[in-house]
Structures are given as C-alpha cells and as structure tokens.
Amino acid sequence: MTRAELIHQIKTKRSFLCVGLDTDLTKIPEHLLDDEDPIYSFNKAIIDATADLCVAYKPNIAFYECYGIKGWQSLQKTWAALPKDCFSIADAKRGDIGNTSGRYAMAFFDEKTSGLGFDSITIAPYMGKDSVTPFLDFNDKWAIVLALTSNEGSLDFQNFENKEGLQLFEQVIDKVNTWGTPDNLMYVVGATRGEGFIKIREHAPDHFLLVPGVGAQGGSLEDVCKFGMNKDCGLLVNSTRGIIYASKGRDFAERAREEALILQKEMEVELLKAGIIS
Amino acid sequence: MTRAELIHQIKTKRSFLCVGLDTDLTKIPEHLLDDEDPIYSFNKAIIDATADLCVAYKPNIAFYECYGIKGWQSLQKTWAALPKDCFSIADAKRGDIGNTSGRYAMAFFDEKTSGLGFDSITIAPYMGKDSVTPFLDFNDKWAIVLALTSNEGSLDFQNFENKEGLQLFEQVIDKVNTWGTPDNLMYVVGATRGEGFIKIREHAPDHFLLVPGVGAQGGSLEDVCKFGMNKDCGLLVNSTRGIIYASKGRDFAERAREEALILQKEMEVELLKAGIIS
Numbered sequence: 001m002t003r004a005e006l007i008h009q010i011k012t013k014r015s016f017l018c019v020g021l022d023t024d025l026t027k028i029p030e031h032l033l034d035d036e037d038p039i040y041s042f043n044k045a046i047i048d049a050t051a052d053l054c055v056a057y058k059p060n061i062a063f064y065e066c067y068g069i070k071g072w073q074s075l076q077k078t079w080a081a082l083p084k085d086c087f088s089i090a091d092a093k094r095g096d097i098g099n100t101s102g103r104y105a106m107a108f109f110d111e112k113t114s115g116l117g118f119d120s121i122t123i124a125p126y127m128g129k130d131s132v133t134p135f136l137d138f139n140d141k142w143a144i145v146l147a148l149t150s151n152e153g154s155l156d157f158q159n160f161e162n163k164e165g166l167q168l169f170e171q172v173i174d175k176v177n178t179w180g181t182p183d184n185l186m187y188v189v190g191a192t193r194g195e196g197f198i199k200i201r202e203h204a205p206d207h208f209l210l211v212p213g214v215g216a217q218g219g220s221l222e223d224v225c226k227f228g229m230n231k232d233c234g235l236l237v238n239s240t241r242g243i244i245y246a247s248k249g250r251d252f253a254e255r256a257r258e259e260a261l262i263l264q265k266e267m268e269v270e271l272l273k274a275g276i277i278s
Numbered sequence: 279m280t281r282a283e284l285i286h287q288i289k290t291k292r293s294f295l296c297v298g299l300d301t302d303l304t305k306i307p308e309h310l311l312d313d314e315d316p317i318y319s320f321n322k323a324i325i326d327a328t329a330d331l332c333v334a335y336k337p338n339i340a341f342y343e344c345y346g347i348k349g350w351q352s353l354q355k356t357w358a359a360l361p362k363d364c365f366s367i368a369d370a371k372r373g374d375i376g377n378t379s380g381r382y383a384m385a386f387f388d389e390k391t392s393g394l395g396f397d398s399i400t401i402a403p404y405m406g407k408d409s410v411t412p413f414l415d416f417n418d419k420w421a422i423v424l425a426l427t428s429n430e431g432s433l434d435f436q437n438f439e440n441k442e443g444l445q446l447f448e449q450v451i452d453k454v455n456t457w458g459t460p461d462n463l464m465y466v467v468g469a470t471r472g473e474g475f476i477k478i479r480e481h482a483p484d485h486f487l488l489v490p491g492v493g494a495q496g497g498s499l500e501d502v503c504k505f506g507m508n509k510d511c512g513l514l515v516n517s518t519r520g521i522i523y524a525s526k527g528r529d530f531a532e533r534a535r536e537e538a539l540i541l542q543k544e545m546e547v548e549l550l551k552a553g554i555i556s
Contacts, residue, residue: 022378062374062381068354068392071385072347095402096340096371097429100300103340107349114346124373124402126424128431146404151375153406156453163441175434 001087001119002140003183003232006208009055009085010233011277014268017260018056018089018210019046020240021078022063027245029252039064039074042252044081046244049253051083053264056236058089058210076115087236089144089210090118098130105135120144122188122210125172129179136180143185145176148200150190150213173203182206189228191219191237197227208234214263215242221263225270233276239263279365279397280418281461281510284486287333287363288511289555292546295538296334296367296488297324298518299356300341305523307530317342317352320530322359324522327531329361331542334514336367336488354393365514367422367488368396376408383413398422400466400488403450407457414458421463423454426478428468428491451481460484467506469497469515475505486512492541493520499541503548511554517541 010016021043025033028042035041047057059078064071082088094104104121111117120142123132135143148158148169160168173187182204189200191213200209209228213219214237221237228235239259247255271277288294299321303311306320313319325335337356342349360366372382382399389395398420401410413421426436426447438446451465460482467478469491478487487506491497492515499515506513521541525533549555 060374060378060381062372062378062385066381066384066388066392068385068394069347069350071392072350076346091374093374093402093405094340094371096338097427098431100338100340103338103344106344107340107346110344114344114349116346124371124404126402126404126435127371127427127429128434128436130429130431132431149375149405151405151408153376153408153410156406157404157446157450158406160438160440160446160449162439168435168438168446171438172435 003208006055006087007232009087010271013052013055013264014271014277015053015055015264016233016235016237016267016271017054017263018058018236018238019050019054019243019260020091020212020238021046021057021059021244022240023059023244024063027248029248029250031250037074037077039071040077043074043078045253046256047081047083049257050243050260051086053257053260054086056087056089057082058091058238060091079116079118087120088118090116090121093122093124093146095124095127095131097127098134101131102134105138109138109141120186122146125176129175132176133179136184141184143180144210145172145185145187147173147187148189148196150192150219154190170199170203173200177204182208186210186236188212191224194220194223194227197224201228201230205230206234208236210236210238212238215239221266221270225274229270229274231276233271233274237267281486284333284365285510287365288549291330291333291542292549292555293331293333293542294511294513294515294545294549295332295541296336296514296516297328297332297521297538298369298490298516299324299335299337299522300518301337301522302341305526307526307528309528315352315355317349318355321352321356323531324534325359325361327535328521328538329364331535331538332364334365334367335360336369336516338369357394357396365398366396368394368399371400371402371424373402373405373409375405376412379409380412383416387416387419398464400424403454407453410454411457414462419462421458422488423450423463423465425451425465426467426474428470428497432468448477448481451478455482460486464488464514466490469502472498472501472505475502479506479508483508484512486514488514488516490516493517499544499548503552507548507552509554511549515545
C-alpha cells in the first residue's frame with residue numbers, strides 16, 4: 001500500500017485505528033476452542049466486526065510462532081482474510097545481517113515464496129543499516145523501525161545519551177531517515193509518554209508513526225494527537241487488548257466492534273480538530 | 279544444556295566450533311533439489327558429517343521462515359536431527375515486550391507447544407529488560423544477547439557513546455549482566471575486530487561468547503582466542519559458509535567435514551596453548 005492510499009483510507013474511514021491481533025488461546029472465548037483453528041476463527045470474527053472502523057491490522061508474530069507449524073497456518077489464513085483496503089503490519093521485530101534480513105523480507109513480503117504478503121514489518125534497529133535496508137527494496141512495502149517503545153524496559157537503552165545530549169532513539173531516527181523516505185519508513189513510538197512525541201516530531205516530522213500503548217498500557221489518545229499528529233495524520237494508533245478481549249463470551253466480536261467504534265469516534269474528533277477531514 | 283555440560287563437550291571434542299545452518303536453496307547441490315525436503319536432506323548430511331567435530335549447531339531462522347510452513351517443517355526436522363551432545367542455537371534475534379517475548383521463548387524452547395526445543399536463542403536487546411528476561415525463565419536454556427555484531431552496519435548504533443566514553447554495546451553487556459548469570463546468558467561478539475574482545479572481556483570475563491565472522495567474514499581465529507578466550511574456553515566460534523558451502527557437488531558433506539576438521543584442529547591447538555585440555 002502506498003502512502004497516498006493509506007492517507008486516503010484514513011480520510012475515508014475517519015479513523016487511524018490499527019487493531020492488534022495478538023491472539024492468545026487462553027484469552028479467547030471458550031466456545032471457539034473446539035474449532036479446527038480457533039485462532040483463525042477468532043481473528044476472522046474480529047476482522048469482520050471491525051474492518052470498516054480501522055485502517056490497519058497488526059498480528060504480533062510471536063503469538064503464532066509459539067504454536068510452530070500450526071501457528072504459521074493460522075497466520076497465513078489470517079493474513080489472507082485481511083481486507084485489501086486495510087494496511088497490514090507483521091509485528092515481527094526482525095533484523096539480522098543484510099543477506100539474512102533479505103530472507104526475513106521474503107518471509108513477510110513475498111507471498112509466492114512464503115505464503116505471506118504483508119504491507120509492512122516492524123524492525124529492531126540494533127544491527128544497523130544492512131539489517132534495515134533489505135526491507136526497503138520492495139515496492140509499496142514498509143519498514144516500521146522501533147524508535148521509542150512503550151514497554152517497561154524501553155528506557156534501558158533507548159535513552160542512552162551521547163555527549164551532545166542526543167539519545168539513542170533520536171540517533172536511530174536520524175540515521176534510519178537517511179536509508180529510506182516517509183514513503184517506505186515508519187517508526188514505532190509508544191503512547192505512554194505523550195510529550196515524547198514533541199522530540200520525535202523534531203526528528204521525523206513527515207513520517208507515519210505506529211503507536212502502541214493506548215488503552216491497556218495507559219497512553220492517552222488526546223495527548224498522542226496533540227503532540228504527534230501531522231498534516232497527513234501521520235499516526236497509526238494500535239489497540240489490542242481493549243478491543244479483541246473486550247468480552248470472553250459469545251458476544252466477543254460485537255463487544256470488539258463497540259470498543260473499536262468508541263476509538264474511531266475519538267479519532268474522528270481529532271481528525272476534524274486538525275482539519276484533516278471535514 | 280548446562281554450562282558444565284557445554285564445557286565438558288568442548289574438552290571431549292577438543293573443539294569449540296559451531297556450525298551455522300543457514301541453508302539456502304540457491305547454494306546447495308542441485309542433485310538435492312528433487313528431494314522431498316532438500317533443506318532437511320542437506321542439513322542432515324552436514325550434521326552427520328560434522329557432529330564429532332563441533333559442539334554446537336546454529337540454524338538461522340530467517341532461512342527457514344522465508345519458506346513459510348514448508349520452511350518451518352524443515353526447521354523442526356533439522357532440530358530433531360541435532361545430536362543431543364551438541365548445543366543448539368536458534369539464531370532468531372527475537373525480542374519484544376515481556377508477555378510477547380514469553381511467546382517467542384515458547385516458540386523456540388517449549389517443544390510440547392511449538393515442536394522446537396532449542397538450548398538457546400539469540401536476542402536483540404533494543405527493547406530492554408522485559409524483552410530479555412522471559413528467555414531466562416527456562417531451566418538449562420540460554421539467552422544469547424547481541425552485543426557487538428560483525429556486520430557492515432554494526433557500528434551505526436552499537437558504538438554510540440555516552441559522555442563517560444561508554445559505548446552502547448558495553449552498556450548492553452553491563453545491564454544484561456544484572457538480569458542473568460554466566461549460566462544462562464551469552465553474548466554475540468563478531469570476530470572481525472580481534473582487539474574488540476579486550477573490551478568485551480572487561481565487561482563479561484566469565485560469559486560464553488558466540489562469535490560469528492571467522493572465515494568468510496574475515497575474522498582471525500587466533501586473534502579471537504588471544505583476546506577472547508577465558509579459563510573455561512568461553513567461546514563458541516561459528517562458521518557457516520566456509521563449511522556448508524565448501525562444495526556444490528555430490529561431495530559437499532565430505533568437503534564440509536574437511537573444512538570443519540581444519541577448524542577443529544586449529545581450535546585444539548588453541549585449547550592446548552591455553553591449558554584447557556592436555
């Protein structure tokens with residue numbers, strides 16, 4: 001998906017919601033566990049219930065890989081069930097030396113080889129340039145590089161500061177910016193520190209940011225928009241647990257839709273406030 | 279595998295060789311391509327030809343994942359074919375927020391769930407403590423954390439330096455040291471800069487180091503041992519291309535054995551010099 005297409009989707013759906021598909025067999029409704037592929041059954045119902053309210057889906061690959069071959073089958077079926085007007089994110093946090101990163105790019109981008117053709121993949125930047133650039137060699141595919149994450153341990157290294165006062169996450173953005181463009185690069189920036197976005201936008205004014213941490217992890221959508229939104233919106237805000245686990249009963253998909261709708265309405269307000277839609 | 283068992287293997291086999299299984303369909307002998315599972319056929323022949331000369335095997339997961347479900351099948355069969363006296367390394371470079379890293383640990387450590395029960399996994403440290411510690415919760419399993427890698431882009435971030443002159447890779451080792459012990463933690467340190475090991479050993483005198491980059495990537499085994507060996511050896515030196523792609527003919531396994539034997543003999547000399555074996 002191109003940047004223009006993504007922006008068009010945001011304006012059409014009046015939403016910049018990404019729904020996380022971190023599907024956990026211990027958290028999905030019990031009545032699904034007798035299905036042949038409970039993970040897929042759950043995902044398909046969630047997708048059908050939310051597709052008109054969100055612009056992106058983000059399965060976290062760990063939740064599939066942990067079941068080995070069976071999990072990979074669920075992932076392939078889930079990917080195939082994603083609506084073509086939604087941006088698909090393989091939340092895989094991969095990264096290796098150049099020729100090996102090329103293999104990870106095949107795994108998630110090259111449907112003919114792997115059975116998966118996501119629009120984008122999340123990338124860990126520790127190994128540097130040749131670990132990131134192989135993901136940028138595919139037309140209309142995106143690398144979403146970890147910058148400032150929302151987890152407990154995020155500040156163990158990401159705010160490591162050099163003598164000029166530049167922190168590692170800033171250095172990551174500055175360097176990675178030189179390897180791609182706002183048309184094929186995004187950054188992961190956690191929502192747990194709203195003002196953190198001021199600094200991020202100094203380094204990446206035009207890039208889209210993938211923002212986890214709204215809802216269950218405590219981030220505020222209003223703060224994220226106040227400090228992080230740009231003229232094209234520039235935000236994909238992810239919610240996982242608050243939506244997909246809204247209910248463990250037979251009404252799980254309905255309840256997921258209700259929660260997604262609340263977020264979509266809040267996002268519509270923000271898009272209106274910013275003059276991005278009217 | 280415990281540290282004591284690993285050291286015992288090194289002394290018994292007079293080797294600290296790790297054979298990388300980055301099996302690439304475009305590089306393996308053509309006569310194997312008609313097999314039902316060429317990757318597995320190749321790996322099995324390599325393993326049978328080298329098992330008495332090495333103490334570890336390291337499949338890089340990207341080379342399997344790129345083929346989707348089929349690749350995952352090859353990986354499971356390869357893992358099952360690894361000799362029990364060899365240390366097995368899933369070179370996966372994973373890392374995510376805590377509960378998700380727990381899923382990756384299941385994927386590679388918990389045979390009952392995923393079909394894979396590796397002894398260890400390589401980890402990217404960018405996301406900090408909660409991304410690493412879930413891998414340390416398994417008995418006799420290891421996290422092998424990227425510190426100073428051997429690839430072209432390794433210095434983009436790993437030598438980012440704070441005002442005290444501490445570089446990021448040193449900070450990674452210092453912090454990660456506090457999360458585990460030399461009994462469940464190793465570090466990845468590339469062989470391309472022999473003297474680099476002096477600094478590494480200041481921060482991690484007792485830990486085992488997984489060392490890629492000898493051979494094809496230009497590192498010298500003698501330098502690695504001179505600057506990196508400790509009283510327990512403390513090194514697993516990986517070679518991939520030099521061994522597994524020594525020949526593209528029908529003699530590929532024989533030739534792999536010859537190359538592995540050359541390295542094993544060099545390693546025996548180093549172990550004798552250091553008084554670790556007699």
